[in-house]
Amino acid sequence: MPSRHSPTLRVVTNPRPTPVVSNAVLGVLIFLFTEAMLFAGLISAHTIARASSPLGWPPPGQPRLPFRETALNTAALLVSGVAVFLAQRVFRRDRRRALTPLALGLGLGAFFVIFQGVEWVALIREGLTLTSSTHGAFFYLIVGVHALHAIAALIALAWVTQRLRHGVLPPSAFAAAALFWYFVVGVWPIIYLRVYT
Amino acid sequence: MSCSTATALLVASGLAIAPELAHACAVCGAGTGEDTSRVAYLITSAVLSVLPVSLLGGFLLWVRARSRRQARLNAQPAHAAPATPTSL
Numbered sequence: 001m002p003s004r005h006s007p008t009l010r011v012v013t014n015p016r017p018t019p020v021v022s023n024a025v026l027g028v029l030i031f032l033f034t035e036a037m038l039f040a041g042l043i044s045a046h047t048i049a050r051a052s053s054p055l056g057w058p059p060p061g062q063p064r065l066p067f068r069e070t071a072l073n074t075a076a077l078l079v080s081g082v083a084v085f086l087a088q089r090v091f092r093r094d095r096r097r098a099l100t101p102l103a104l105g106l107g108l109g110a111f112f113v114i115f116q117g118v119e120w121v122a123l124i125r126e127g128l129t130l131t132s133s134t135h136g137a138f139f140y141l142i143v144g145v146h147a148l149h150a151i152a153a154l155i156a157l158a159w160v161t162q163r164l165r166h167g168v169l170p171p172s173a174f175a176a177a178a179l180f181w182y183f184v185v186g187v188w189p190i191i192y193l194r195v196y197t
Numbered sequence: 198m199s200c201s202t203a204t205a206l207l208v209a210s211g212l213a214i215a216p217e218l219a220h221a222c223a224v225c226g227a228g229t230g231e232d233t234s235r236v237a238y239l240i241t242s243a244v245l246s247v248l249p250v251s252l253l254g255g256f257l258l259w260v261r262a263r264s265r266r267q268a269r270l271n272a273q274p275a276h277a278a279p280a281t282p283t284s285l
Contacts, residue, residue: 017271018267020260020263020264029256033252036248037248040244044241047240047241048234048238051236052237
C-alpha cells in the first residue's frame with residue numbers, strides 16, 4: 001500500500017471517444033437529404049410536364065435555352081468541385097497549402113453564379129419569364145433554387161477560406177462546407193441535362 | 198322539401214361536380230394519356246420512391262465503414278505497444 005506522500009500514477013481514459021461523424025457533417029448531411037428530395041421533386045415535375053406537353057418542348061414562341069454557353073459554366077463548376085476536393089486532401093497534410101485550391105474553387109463558383117445571372121438577363125430580354133410559359137416557370141424555379149444553394153454554399157466556403165487564412169479552421173467545419181459544395185456541384189449536371197436539352 | 202328529396206339532390210349535385218373537381222388535381226391526368234407521359238410518370242415515381250431509401254442506406258453503409266475503420270485504427274496502437282508492466 002502506498003504511503004501518504006508517495007507518487008501515484010493516474011490512468012486517464014478518454015471519456016468521450018471521437019464520434020464517427022462530426023456534428024457539423026451530420027447536420028449538413030440531414031439538410032442535404034431533404035434538399036436532394038426537393039430537387040428530385042422539381043425535376044420529376046418538370047419531366048412529367050415536358051412529356052405531357054402537346055406542343056413539344058420548349059413550347060413554340062419561347063426562346064431556346066443556351067445549352068452550349070452553359071457547357072462552359074458547367075465545366076467551371078465541376079472544376080471548382082475538384083479544386084475544393086483537392087483543398088480538402090491537402091488540408092490534412094499541410095493546412096496553409098490548402099488555401100490556393102480553396103480560393104480557386106471559390107473563384108470558379110463565383111464565376112458560375114455570375115454567369116448564371118448574365119444568362120438570366122439575356123433570357124428575360126428574349127422574352128422568357130416566370131409567367132411566359134411552363135417552360136419559363138420551370139427554368140427559373142429549378143435553376144433559381146440551385147443558384148440560391150450555390151450562393152449559400154459559396155458564403156460557407158468564403159467563411160471557411162477566411163478561417164483557414166487566420167489558421168483557426170476546424171476540420172469538421174471544412175468538411176461540412178465542402179460537402180455542401182459537392183452537393184451543389186453534383187446536382188447541377190442533372191439539372192443541366194434535364195432542363196437545358 | 199322533404200329530407201329524402203334534399204338528400205337525393207345533395208347526392209346528385211355531388212355526383213355532378215365530383216368529376217370536374219377531380220380535374221383540379223395537377224397529376225391526375227398524368228400517366229393516363231400518351232406513352233411518353235406514362236413512361237415519364239412511371240420513371241419519376243420510381244426515382245422518387247427509391248431515392249430516399251438509397252440516401253439513407255448509403256449513409257448507414259458509410260457510417261458503418263467509418264466506424265469499422267476507426268475501430269481498427271484505435272485497436273492498432275494497443276497491439277503494437279510493447280508489453281510493459283503497467284501495474285504499480
